[in-house]
Structure formats: C-alpha cells, structure tokens
Amino acid sequence: MRRPATSRTLLAATLVTATLAGCTAGPSTRPEVISNDGPAAPASAGDKPGVPLPPLEEPKSPTIKWTDCDEETRARIDQPAALGALKLSCARVAITVDAPDLPNRGLSRMSVLKVGTGSIPLVVVNDIDGDPGTLFAAKLAATAPPELLAKFSLIGVDRRGSGQSTPAQCIPGNVRSDLLDQDPAAESGIEAVLDAARKAGQQCAIELDTNQTALDSWRAAGDLDQLREELGMSKLNALGHGEGSRVLTGYSVRFPSTTGRIVLDGAPDPGPDTAAALDAVAAGLQSTVDGFAKDCAQRKCALGDASAVLTSVVDKMRKNPSPDAGAGIALYAISSGLAQRARWPELADALGAANAGDVSKLTAFIEPMLSDTRVRPSRLDGALATKCNDSATRLPTDQIQKLAQTMRTKYPLFGGLVAQQLAWCSPWPVRREPLPPAGTPNVPPVLVITTANDPVTPLAGTTKVADQFPTSVRIGWQGTGHGAFTFSPCVTDAARAFLIDGKIPANGTLCPS
Structure with a gap:
C-alpha cells in the first residue's frame, strides 16, 4: 500500500448572503413568508402543534472567560484575508466525559470561538469531518448577513474529539492512508479497508481507553x-450545518425546555438503514458532479467538459498512482471539493493540474484527513469515532461486499467509494445505550433547510429529520x-428573519437554484 510522502492532505466548508426576493412556496396559495413577530406559535408551520417560538433574551451573568485569539486563529485558516476586520475571541469550557461505563x-475541555458584535450568542455546530466548528464559525461570519452579526455573536464549537477540543488522534498515520486510498473499483478494496478499520479500531481502543465510546453526538449535545x-x-x-445538525436534534430531545431558535442547514438521515443512507449520498455526489460541470461551463472555466476531465483524472490516478495518492485519495479529494461550493473554482484548477500530471493541488483537498499535528489534528480520527458511536449498524463482510458491488454498478464513479x-x-x-425517539412536540418551531442536490446530507435524509x-x-x-446558508439569498434571508425577527416561513x- 502506498504511503503519503508527507503526512499532510484536506477537508473543509465555507459559504455567501441574501435577499428574499426569489422565494416561492410550492403548490400552495399561502404567502411566500409568514411573519410572526411575537412569541405565539404560528399557523404557518403546516398547522403543526407546538410551543411558542421563544423571544430572544440577553445573557444573564455569563461565566465564560474570553481571550483574544485573532492571530492564532487566522494562522489556522487557509485564506485569513477573507475574515477582513472581524475580531475573534476564544475560550475553553469544562465538560463531563460521561463515558458509558463511567x-x-x-x-475534558471544549474549545469555542466567538465572532460578531451581537450580544446574543448563536451556537454553530459543523460536520464532524469538516472544518472544526471554531474555524467554520469564523468563515461563516465572513459571508453572513451583517444584521446577523449585529444581533448575534457566532459561537463556534469544536465538538468533543475534534479540533482543539482534546482531539481523538488515535489512528496511526499509515492506517489513515490505508483507509482512504483503497481503489473503490477493485474487488479486494473492501477487504483492505476492513483490515485498516480493524487496525484503527484496535489502536483507538488502546489510545482512548474508556473514552472511546464517549465521542458521540448525544454527549456532544450535553x-x-x-x-x-x-x-x-x-x-x-x-445553527447546525450538515451532520452537525445531529447534535442539535439530540439537544432538543434531551433539553426541550431550554431549546431556543434552531436552524438545521441539512441533516443526516436519521434512519437505521445505513446502506440506504449511503446510497443517497452516492446519488448526491453524482448530482453534484453535474452541478459542478454546469457551473464550470457557465464560468467558462479552462476544463471545458468538467465531468469528463474529472473522470479522466481518476482513471489516470488509477492506472498510474503517484507516491502520494491513487484512485481512492483522488476520489475522496474530489468529493471533499464538491461538498465545498465556494471552492469549486479551486477544484476546477486542481483537476486541470492533475489531468496534466500535477496532483498536489487536488490532494490538498484531503490533507486535513491524513495530516495530524498538534495545531491541526486529523479530522478522520474524531469523525470515525463519532460516526461509529452514533451508529448501531454493523454488517458482516459478505453483505458489505455485496452492497459495494451493487453500489459500484449503480454509481460507477462514487458508489464503491461511499460503500x-x-x-x-x-x-x-x-x-449499547438505548436513545429516546427523535423529535418531540415540546420544542419550539425548528427551521429545517433542505438542498435539492447535497453530496453530504441528501434531501431525503434531511426531509426525514423534518418529519420527526x-x-x-x-x-x-x-x-x-x-x-x-449562505449560498441561496432566499434561504439566507429566511433564516435571518427566523433567527432575528421570529418570522417563520411557510x-x-x-427557493430557486
């Protein structure tokens, strides 16, 4: 198995801003957006019963100690200039590990970051395998509506096991490479991934000890x-972004009486059928390739037929892998780039360079998963631990191989990778711990945002969360x-009005594309 020549490689997420002009309701005669300036429960929530949307309140006697972390945070961000004149403060919050057996x-300590001048805190939770929440909140602030930052301070959270919050850091570097760089088209790929997964699990059990099963979304809600x-x-x-929404849905179940105004921008499928959920992810990736190619054509990017070049790059790296990467790393890097719409121009440039023989720009997209340092811990370790602890699904090898073959046939480019x-x-x-049913009638209205073609949290799964x-x-x-949020002006303005003014959309x- 190839080893990376360097222990560095990436994953991230950023976003844009708004005006509600283009918002239209589906096949309905209801108004485009129904206002609710007071605390009363709105009829616009599909006539669903519920408690009132709580009014915004100023903090009372906060105990958190903020210190300036502007310089050190900008050093951790790829494009610090994008933050402009924003001021960043950081703090550490003591948390209870609460492992199942203890x-x-x-x-432990949880790292948090504050950005914005508003007096009311708005907590931001990101995907466990994306930017740590502190960095995500800083980037989000750079593109969020100014009114939002005048009303709220965004509070980015590095979830337990990630970022600067006592990161997991339990998978050996060569095993990370083995997990990610197996050719999804190869019949032997699943066996090799299983072997790497066994090594990762064994080492994490040793390194994390009793904390191994304490890294999950349920405890992150606590x-x-x-x-x-x-x-x-x-x-x-x-505000929860993507898989980070799972923490907030758990919060609403555990702490309904202290749940305030919650926005879920995408959410993972809450069902127990992991195979079905991953099938939707593979479909979402393919749809995103189509959207990326269309965007590339509209921008008149140098790739020409972006979809064809993308496929060509994977084929070349499959036939002639570099010392740093083969087809597996290429596909993970591409899927990371596709998930970050703000970086599509960068992805197009990286694909063009890779097609010409230079893969360094492309592998940079997967760097944060493979690289592991004190300042930038690998995102793979905490992500694997959290996702495995959140899931009760464990399939036998023969069933995994069968599903992988089905997905490779159904989605030739990404099916094997996702499987x-x-x-x-x-x-x-x-x-081993049973969890209460998701969803509760005792929480205020929750704003759930779906995206038609989402390669990480597909439409179907997010819709299921809304239905709960x-x-x-x-x-x-x-x-x-x-x-x-903040790519669609229509969605962004609706979320802004919900959070600041208590206006609930129909x-x-x-919202149009």
Whole structure:
C-alpha cells in the first residue's frame, strides 16, 4: 500500500448572503413568508402543534472567560484575508466525559470561538469531518448577513474529539492512508479497508481507553447545555450545518425546555438503514458532479467538459498512482471539493493540474484527513469515532461486499467509494445505550433547510429529520452544494428573519437554484 510522502492532505466548508426576493412556496396559495413577530406559535408551520417560538433574551451573568485569539486563529485558516476586520475571541469550557461505563465522570475541555458584535450568542455546530466548528464559525461570519452579526455573536464549537477540543488522534498515520486510498473499483478494496478499520479500531481502543465510546453526538449535545449555562442563556439558539445538525436534534430531545431558535442547514438521515443512507449520498455526489460541470461551463472555466476531465483524472490516478495518492485519495479529494461550493473554482484548477500530471493541488483537498499535528489534528480520527458511536449498524463482510458491488454498478464513479464506509465501523464497539425517539412536540418551531442536490446530507435524509419534528418548518433550496446558508439569498434571508425577527416561513417554501 502506498504511503503519503508527507503526512499532510484536506477537508473543509465555507459559504455567501441574501435577499428574499426569489422565494416561492410550492403548490400552495399561502404567502411566500409568514411573519410572526411575537412569541405565539404560528399557523404557518403546516398547522403543526407546538410551543411558542421563544423571544430572544440577553445573557444573564455569563461565566465564560474570553481571550483574544485573532492571530492564532487566522494562522489556522487557509485564506485569513477573507475574515477582513472581524475580531475573534476564544475560550475553553469544562465538560463531563460521561463515558458509558463511567457515567457523569471524567473531565475534558471544549474549545469555542466567538465572532460578531451581537450580544446574543448563536451556537454553530459543523460536520464532524469538516472544518472544526471554531474555524467554520469564523468563515461563516465572513459571508453572513451583517444584521446577523449585529444581533448575534457566532459561537463556534469544536465538538468533543475534534479540533482543539482534546482531539481523538488515535489512528496511526499509515492506517489513515490505508483507509482512504483503497481503489473503490477493485474487488479486494473492501477487504483492505476492513483490515485498516480493524487496525484503527484496535489502536483507538488502546489510545482512548474508556473514552472511546464517549465521542458521540448525544454527549456532544450535553456539552452544548454546559456551554449554554456558561454563556448565561436560558435558551440555546443554534445553527447546525450538515451532520452537525445531529447534535442539535439530540439537544432538543434531551433539553426541550431550554431549546431556543434552531436552524438545521441539512441533516443526516436519521434512519437505521445505513446502506440506504449511503446510497443517497452516492446519488448526491453524482448530482453534484453535474452541478459542478454546469457551473464550470457557465464560468467558462479552462476544463471545458468538467465531468469528463474529472473522470479522466481518476482513471489516470488509477492506472498510474503517484507516491502520494491513487484512485481512492483522488476520489475522496474530489468529493471533499464538491461538498465545498465556494471552492469549486479551486477544484476546477486542481483537476486541470492533475489531468496534466500535477496532483498536489487536488490532494490538498484531503490533507486535513491524513495530516495530524498538534495545531491541526486529523479530522478522520474524531469523525470515525463519532460516526461509529452514533451508529448501531454493523454488517458482516459478505453483505458489505455485496452492497459495494451493487453500489459500484449503480454509481460507477462514487458508489464503491461511499460503500467503503460501511466497513469503517465493523470492528468498533456497538452502542449499547438505548436513545429516546427523535423529535418531540415540546420544542419550539425548528427551521429545517433542505438542498435539492447535497453530496453530504441528501434531501431525503434531511426531509426525514423534518418529519420527526411536529413543529418543524421546512424550506428547500433547489440548488446544488452542501448546505444552502449562505449560498441561496432566499434561504439566507429566511433564516435571518427566523433567527432575528421570529418570522417563520411557510412550510414547504421553495427557493430557486
């Protein structure tokens, strides 16, 4: 198996801004956006029962200690100039590890970042394998509506096991490479991934010890309640991006009485059928390739037929892998780039360079997954631990191989790659703790944003999450990318009005691409 010549390679996410002019509701005669300036529950939530949307309140007696971290945070961001004159402050919050075998015991630290001048905290939670929440919040602030930052301060959270919050850092470097650089088209690929997954699981069991199964979204929701208290807030107002929304849905179940204004910008499929959920991810990736190619053509980028060049790059790296990467790394890098719409021009340039023989720009997209340093811990370790602890699905090898073959046939480019993730958790301990049913009628209206073509949290899964909440209000972007806030002006303005003014859009509102 090839080893990376360097222990560095990436994954991230950023976003844009708004005006509600293009918003249209689906086949309905209801208004485009229904206002609710007071705390009363709106009829616009599809006539769903629920508690009132709570009014915004100022913090009372916060105990969190903020210190300036502007310079050090900008050093961790690829394009610090994009942050402009924003000021960044950081803090550490004590949390209880609460491992299954040691309930309510153990202490750790959670890293948080504040950006914006508003007096009311708005907690931001990102995908576990994307930018750490602190960096994601800083980047989000650079593109968010100014009114949002005048009303709120964004509070980015590095979830337990990630970023600067006592990162997992338990998978050996060569094993990370083995997990990610197996050729998805090869019949032997699944066996090799299973072998790497066993090594990763064994080492994580040793390194993390009793904390191995404490890295999950359910406990991360408890961390947010500790943060809420230290922020001096009676209610948690928050925005979840993609898989990070799982933490907020868990929060609403655990702490319904302190749930405030919540926006979910995409959400993972909550169902137990992991294979079906991954099938939708593979379909979403293919749809995103089409959107990327269309965008490339509209911008008159140098690739010409972007879809054809993308396929050509993968074929070349399959036939003539470099010392740093083969087809597996290429596909993971491409899928990372596709998930970050703001970086599509950069992805196009990287594909052009790779097609000409220089793969360094392309492999940079997967660098944060492979690279592991004190300042920039690998995102793979915490992501694997969290996703495995969140899932109760463990499939036998023969079933994984069968599903992989089916997905390779159905989605020739990405099917095999996505199917490999079925093997990642095979050796991981299965969750023993039962969780309460998702969704509760005792929370305020939750704004759920869907995206028609999302390569990470597909439309179908996000819709299921919305259906679990009796008080959910769904607004859909008919575009392509991972998350719609702040890419769709229509969605962005609706979310801004929901968070700041308490205006709730008509359930089923559609925003144009």
